[in-house]
Amino acid sequence: MKKLILLSVLIFGFYFSYGQDVPAMRYEDKIRIREAIHISKLVGDKLWKGINEVPFVVLLVTDSVEFLINHPYPSNDFVLSEDDKILNTKILYRQKRFPDWYLATFPAVNGVNCIVVGTPEKTNKNSTNWIITLLHEHFHQYQFTSMNYYDEVNKLDLSGADETGMWQLNYAFPYDNVKTIQQFNKYTSALHKAVSNVERRSFKNDFRNYLRERTRFRKSLTPADYRYFSFQIWQEGIARYTEYKFIHELDNYIPTGEITQLKDFINFKDLKTRFYHAALNSITQSKLEIEKRICFYDIGFAEGILLDKLNPDWQKKYLTDRFYIENYFDRK
Template identity: 35%
Template sequence: MKKSILSLLIILPFVLFAQSFPTKESHRIAEIQQIAEEVKASYWPEWMEVPFIILLVDEDFEYLAGHPNPATFSQASYFDSLLNQKIYFRKRTFPKNMSASFPLIDSNPVIVMGNIMNSYFDEERWVWTLLHEHFHQFQYTREGYYQKSNELDLAKDSLDGMWPLNYSFPYENDTVDQIIEEMSGLLLKSMDGESVLPKYWEAKRQLKSVISEKDYRYFNFQIWQEGFPRFLEIDLLQHWNQTNSNENRIKLLREYREEIREDLSEPNLKDRGRLIFYSLGATEWILISSTNHQWKRGYFQHMFNSDTLLKN
C-alpha cells in the first residue's frame, strides 16, 4: 500500500503538469474540425473523412489528438472537453518547430506540428498549414500510394524515406533553370487570366527533353505531392471565404497570392531548390483546375503525374 501511494505521488505531478492541451491551439484545432464538417459535402467528402490525427509539439510535452487507441504511444491521457476526445501525452521527442506528416503511430499518418508560438506561422496560417498537412494524410491513405511511389524508382539506396527531400534533381543546370523560369513566367500570366495552356505544355515537354526520365518523374512527383496541397490551401480558403469570410482570411489569401507571384517572378532554381515546386506546382494546379473540371477525380487516377490532366 505504501509503495502504491509513493508511486502515485511520484507520477501525479507529471500527470497534473502535462495534462493541458495548449488552449490557443485547442481552439484552432476545433476550428479546423468545424471547417472540415461544414465543407465536407460541398468540397471534397473523401478528404474530410480521413482521420485528423495530430501530434502537437509543445515546450516540454507532445499531445496526441484524433487517435482512438494508440497502442504504441504513451497511455497517459485525459479527456479534452473542447475537442470532445481523449488526449494522450508524453515528454517531447520532436523539434518544437516541427511541421510535417508521415506514418508514425500504429502505421497511421500523423501530423507532427509545433505550437503556434514556435512555428513559422501566425494563427491563421497555422490553421491552413494543418489543412495542407491533412491533405498529405489523405494522400498517404489512398490505395496504391506506396506501391506506386516505389514504382517511380527514385529512392535509390535510401532506406529512411527521405528521398523526396534529398533526391539529386539538376537544380544547378542552366538549361533547366531557364526552362523553369519560362514555365514560371507563363504561370504568372495565367494568374492574370491569360490563356497559356498550349505554351505551358510545350515548355513542360521541353523540360522533359533535357532531363533524365527519373528527373522528370521526380519533377512531376513534387508537383503532385507538394504543389497540389499548396494549391488546395488557396482553393479551399476561397471556397470557405464565400460563406465564412473575415479580415484575417482575406489577408491570408492575399498573402498566398503575393508569395506565389514573388516566387514565380524570380524562381532562381539554383538557390531555392525543391522549394520552388510549391509555388510552381500550386499554380500549375490552378491552371489545371481552370481548364479541367474533373481535376479532383483525376488527381488520384493519375497519381504522381499531372500531364494527362494538363492535356485534357
C-alpha cells in the same frame, strides 16, 4: 525503524511522482485545431471527395511533450492527459520525440499518418496560417491513405537504397545545373503569365506558350529527374493549391469567437488575396538553385489554377492517374 523509514520514502515517492500536474494542451492550440477540423468538415468534401473519411490525427509537439488527438489506436507510450470538451476527444501525451519546428505528415504513431506539427510560435506562423497549414497536411493524409499510394510511389524507382522515405526531400535533382535553371526560368515565366491572364483574351496563346516551355523543361531533364519533379508537383504542389482552395471557400465563413479573439488572427477573406499574390509571385521570384524543391509547391498551386480553368473535373483523375498532372488537362 528502518522499515518505517523505507515505507515513508516509498509513500513520499509515490505522491511525488503521481501528484504532479499532468501536462495539458494549451487552450489556444485546442481552438486552432478545432477550427481546422471544422473547416475541413464544412468544405473538405466539396474540394476533395472523401477527405473527411480520413482521420484528422494530430501530434502536437511542444517544448517537452507531444499531444496526440484523434488517433484510432495509439501506442502504449501515450497516457491520458484529459477527456477534452473543446475537441470532443481524449488527448494523450508522451515525452517529446520529434523536433518542435516540424510541419510534416508521416506514420509517426503505430503506422498511422499523423500531422506532426510544432506550435505557431515554433513554426513561425500566425494562427490563421497555422490553421491552413493543418489543412495542407490533412490533404497529405488523404493522399497517403489512398489505395495503392505507396506501391505506386515505389514504382517511380527514385529511392535508391533509401528505405526511410527521406529521398523525397533529398533526391539529387539538378538544382544547380545551368541549363536546367535557364529552362526552368522560361517555363515558370510562361506559367506565371498564363495564370495572370487566365481571364483575358490572350490566355489561349499564353497557355500554348506555357505548354511549350513546360515540354522543353521536361526534355531538359533525365526521365528519373522528371519523375521526381512530377511527383513533387503532384504531392506538394497540389497540397499548396488545396490550401488556396480552402481559403477561397471561406469568404462567407464566420470563424468561432474564440479564434477571432487571438491577437494574431487574420480574417480568411483578407488572407485569400495575400496568399494568391504571394504564391503567384514566388513562381518567378524563387531561385531553383536556392529554394530547390520548395519551388515546386507554388508551381503546383499555379498549375492547379490552370486545371480548374480548362478541366473543372480534373480532380476525378487525381487518385487514379497519379504523378503527372499534365494528363489532367485532357477532359477525357
